[in-house]
Amino acid sequence: MISIVIAGPRGNMGREAVKMVENEDQFALKAVVDHRYDGISMKEAEGMEPLDIPVYKEIEACFTEEQPDVLIDLTNPETGKVHLRKALEHGVRPVIGTTGFTDEDIKELSAEAEKKKLGAVIAPNFAIGAILLMKLSRMAARYMDDVEIIEQHHDRKLDAPSGTAMKTAQMISEVRKEKPQGHPDETEAWEHARGAEYEGMRVHSVRLPGRVAHQEVIFGGEGQTLTLRHDSLNRTSFMPGVRLAVEKVMETTGLVYGLDEFID
Ligand SMILES: NC(=O)C1=CN([C@@H]2O[C@H](COP(=O)(O)OP(=O)(O)OC[C@H]3O[C@@H](n4cnc5c(N)ncnc54)[C@H](OP(=O)(O)O)[C@@H]3O)[C@@H](O)[C@H]2O)C=CC1
Numbered sequence: 692m693i694s695i696v697i698a699g700p701r702g703n704m705g706r707e708a709v710k711m712v713e714n715e716d717q718f719a720l721k722a723v724v725d726h727r728y729d730g731i732s733m734k735e736a737e738g739m740e741p742l743d744i745p746v747y748k749e750i751e752a753c754f755t756e757e758q759p760d761v762l763i764d765l766t767n768p769e770t771g772k773v774h775l776r777k778a779l780e781h782g783v784r785p786v787i788g789t790t791g792f793t794d795e796d797i798k799e800l801s802a803e804a805e806k807k808k809l810g811a812v813i814a815p816n817f818a819i820g821a822i823l824l825m826k827l828s829r830m831a832a833r834y835m836d837d838v839e840i841i842e843q844h845h846d847r848k849l850d851a852p853s854g855t856a857m858k859t860a861q862m863i864s865e866v867r868k869e870k871p872q873g874h875p876d877e878t879e880a881w882e883h884a885r886g887a888e889y890e891g892m893r894v895h896s897v898r899l900p901g902r903v904a905h906q907e908v909i910f911g912g913e914g915q916t917l918t919l920r921h922d923s924l925n926r927t928s929f930m931p932g933v934r935l936a937v938e939k940v941m942e943t944t945g946l947v948y949g950l951d952e953f954i955d
């Protein structure tokens with residue numbers, strides 16, 4: 692049995708994660724962390740599943756003598772970083788779905804997990820299709836090195852570019868030599884018209900009500916283009932990946948950034 696704490700249980704992702712954990716026989720939900728409630732049970736809190744599970748404001752309250760095995764964090768980048776560090780300090784394995792971390796953050800958090808000799812996962816996208824999109828993009832970039840990424844999300848999203856777009860660009864850069872794209876003399880009459888830039892690749896972030904989570908990776912070559920696209924149509928699409936991350940974090944040591952390592 693894997694004992695789990697979830698941070699962010701009222702959120703879009705947190706609500707789905709609570710349901711998933713409750714439905715899996717090999718998982719037990721020990722407590723949830725929500726900055727708006729403390730010392731009550733989930734069934735007494737507005738916007739939570741009607742469960743008899745304790746809610747704490749501070750994550751330390753969950754790390755009592757009966758330690759959980761895993762923390763799932765689905766909050767925001769500032770909170771996610773604090774939670775990851777505190778989990779490691781208490782010997783609890785973090786699975787962080789929260790996005791908005793910089794390359795520096797990942798390096799620092801990776802060193803901390805290594806020092807503690809504990810498994811940790813930061814997964815910018817839990818959807819299996821999105822992970823395949825990233826892997827296929829890396830494969831395509833070996834042959835087509837002109838590439839732009841367009842990610843689209845709901846307009847409640849805090850971070851840009853999405854964690855998925857950042858990880859995709861990083862995976863592409865493993866095989867693509869850094870180079871500028873577009874016309875060498877191109878100009879922008881309106882600032883940011885060409886989007887964000889990562890090693891010469893351009894990344895465009897669309898935020899609209901009605902969207903959930905979508906990404907296109909477009910490769911261009913002489914007389915041809917290749918478009919790879921993934922769409923998450925609801926948050927349930929992320930749950931098989933959350934389940935996989937929880938199972939894998941129990942078997943690993945050090946930080947794994949992205950579920951691509953777990954999918955052959
Ligand atoms: N890896 C993946 O596959 C996916 C990752 N995400 C990422 O997950 C994160 C959450 O997304 P989503 O569920 O849509 O966002 P929501 O805004 O719907 O949920 C976030 C929740 O966290 C709560 N929260 C904020 N601060 C704290 C805190 N200190 N302690 C506990 N809870 C806190 C918020 O409460 P309040 O509203 O009161 O502030 C809110 O209920 C984002 O970073 C998003 O990018 C999203 C989808 C998939």
Ligand SMILES: O=C(O)C1=N[C@H](C(=O)O)C[C@H](O)C1
Binds near residue numbers: 791844852903
């Ligand atoms: O905020 C979201 O919704 C999502 N965030 C993740 C990201 O930033 O890539 C994963 C998915 O795209 C949904």
